[in-house]
Amino acid sequence: MTQAFDIIIVGAGMVGAALATGLGQQGIRVGLIDKAVPADFDAHASPDIRVSALSAGSERYLQSLGAWPALVAMRATPYRRLAVWDETPHPLSRLLPGSLTEVEFNAAQLGADHLGHIVENSVTQNALWQTAQAQPDVTLMTGQGLTSLEQSPDCARVTLEDGTELSAQLIVGADGAMSQVRTLAGIGVTRDQYQQQAMVISVRYLGPPEDITWQGFFPSGPRAFLPLHGAGDQHPDETWGSLVWYDSPARLAELKALSDAQLMAEIGKSFPDRLPHLTHIDAKASFPIARQHAKHYFLNRVVLAGDAAHTINPLAGQGVNLGFQDAQCLQGLLKEARRSGDDLANPRWLGQYEQQRRPANRRMMLAMDLFYHLFSNQIPPVHLARNLGLGAARALPFARNRVARYAMGLDEQLPGPVQQILHRLPGLNRI
Ligand SMILES: Cc1cc2nc3c(=O)[nH]c(=O)nc-3n(C[C@H](O)[C@H](O)[C@H](O)COP(=O)(O)OP(=O)(O)OC[C@H]3O[C@@H](n4cnc5c(N)ncnc54)[C@H](O)[C@@H]3O)c2cc1C
Structure with a gap:
């Protein structure tokens, strides 16, 4: 028998679990799948080797989902x-x-x-699994991945490794950089190692x-x-x-x-x-x-979020912060789709998601490269400034400060002149 949901999210990492919580809070029925099995938090254990710098914006989002108090009660270092x-x-x-x-x-x-x-990634994930599981409309299924994904004009179906069949209007691939959902949906990537x-x-x-x-x-x-x-x-x-x-x-x-x-x-x-x-x-x-970017954020009944859609140089620690912005954006648009009585895979809403998130994610990818070039190069800074078209060395501290602030999530916008510099960096026109 096929179990029916409104949305199936594949990948209950930080981004997938956040999105499931937000959708569950809106009364959308979500099947949340992860091939890993949850580990309980142990206050005496050594820290998870994977840690992330969560920005103030991510903190606000996790507050809105109700996950922040549990996260801080485990451990987080300001x-x-x-x-x-x-x-x-x-x-x-x-x-x-x-x-x-x-x-x-x-x-x-x-x-x-x-x-x-x-914050340790496992702590953030643990707090979000708690909030997702507290939603009556979210069903968490762990310990198995997918064997197939099929799409038809009126629904999408996935089969799990134990043979369970699930259907939904929309499948979200939040299954990380090597996304199986992305591959099964036939969405390619541009990638620069x-x-x-x-x-x-x-x-x-x-x-x-x-x-x-x-x-x-x-x-x-x-x-x-x-x-x-x-x-x-x-x-x-x-x-x-x-x-x-x-x-x-x-x-x-x-x-x-x-x-x-x-x-x-x-x-x-x-x-x-x-x-x-x-x-x-x-x-x-x-x-x-x-640096990896999906060629499409959605195709038919599949949409991508977090690392499944984009990975960036981690040097300013922005990967999951961008993923949380994807989740927040998608959650808001799907709420509107539901309110309008639309199919949740309606391209009107998924197209808006791509229009909003692709340029923002791309901008951060470019800023990361500019940030790297500005701080780490063997060219004297005056030459570097000239190469980047800044015109005068005195513009450099301005650019560095503003780019660093943006790259660290302290500023939401890059100033116009700095955006122009981005386009002068070599090899960036493909992403
Ligand atoms: C060295 C390093 C340092 C970093 N530091 C920072 C930092 O300071 N700040 C920051 O914001 N970001 C940082 N990042 C990036 C950050 O770790 C990622 O952006 C983030 O983990 C992405 O979250 P996600 O939920 O999209 O994907 P993931 O964390 O990759 O989660 C994917 C989930 O999907 C599950 N899954 C995978 N395949 C399947 C499948 N087929 N079926 C079912 N489930 C599946 C996995 O078990 C996992 O739970 C860093 C990355 C690196 C490499």
């Missing part, structure tokens, strides 16, 4: 300051004012209590939780520090943190092969001096990074 600087030695460095090589944002200067929170990969290292350091997250840009890639929560009774004077080391795949393979003691020594030599004193390495993992 950061009040954010610093980015250039570690590339070039002949002009000594002559330049600090504002050209370092940018620091402080919540107090912006009249805010904090700039964002560093970056030269660098990212290695994430879970560590403990001596001292209380820092209130700053920072990133130094080296010629081989950025090196970043993200503070986490205190390490608890077992290590009362220590705090968890996350390091991100971007480098060539060959260099990261070398680093991964080192013992923890050797890696600790290598971090000591390679990270900026302001890194707190490390006491322990808990885990390490590397991730390939790519």
Whole structure:
């Protein structure tokens, strides 16, 4: 027998679970599927190696879904300051004012209590699974993926690995960068693999939780520090943190092969001096990074959200923040579709979703590349400014500040002149 829903969401990651909660709150019947099985939160466990910097906008969205209190009750680390600087030695460095090589944002200067929170992905997902499951209209099915997806003029059907058949007006692919839904729907992507990969290292350091997250840009890639929560009774004077080391795949393979003691020594030599004193390495993992954009956000009865639609360079930590914006936008438009009595796959609404989200996601992809070029290059900044068509070196600190603010989710808009610069970057006209 086929189980019928209004919408089936494949992928109950952070984005899929948020969307399911929002749709469930609107009385839309949702089948939410994930091939993974949930793990209960354990307050004594080491942190998840995957962490994200959630912006103030994401915090507001998660508040509106009712997930924020549960998330904070598990663990989330606010950061009040954010610093980015250039570690590339070039002949002009000594002559330049600090504002050209370092940018620091402080919540107090912006009249805010904090700039964002560093949260383990499993904690965000756990909080959202709780809110999704609290909706009577949401049915969560875990532990299995799809074997097929078929579309007809009046509905879409999926079959799960145990043979269960489900039908709905609309299927949402929120199943991440390697989206099976995207493939089954026949939606292609444009993809550029970056030269660098990212290695994430879970560590403990001596001292209380820092209130700053920072990133130094080296010629081989950025090196970043993200503070986490205190390490608890077992290590009362220590705090968890996350390091991100971007480098060539060959260099990261070398680093991964080192013992923890050797890696600790290598971090000591390679990270900026302001890194707190490390006491322990808990885990390490590397991730390939790519800029990927789906050629369509919807096709017939399938629509994509989050990493299934787009992946960006994680250097400013905006991936899931964009995914939450997709979910919020789609949720609002589907509410309108339901109110108008329309089929939920009506292109009138899905077209508006693509019109709103594609340019916004593309802009952030471009800003990420500009951000990278502005902070990490071996060209003296004056030449770089000229190459980018800024005309005068004095425009550079302006551009860097504004681009960094936008890339970190502190500003919602890029100023016009900076948008023009984006189009001068090589190889970006394809996305
Ligand atoms: C090194 C690194 C650092 C990052 N740091 C940040 C950061 O600081 N801030 C930030 O905003 N973003 C960051 N990101 C990006 C962020 O992790 C992603 O954007 C985010 O996880 C995307 O969420 P999602 O729900 O779209 O997809 P995912 O998190 O990939 O979730 C997909 C879900 O779908 C399920 N699934 C997959 N296939 C199937 C299937 N066939 N059937 C059923 N279920 C399926 C999976 O089990 C999973 O639960 C970072 C990424 C990397 C690599």
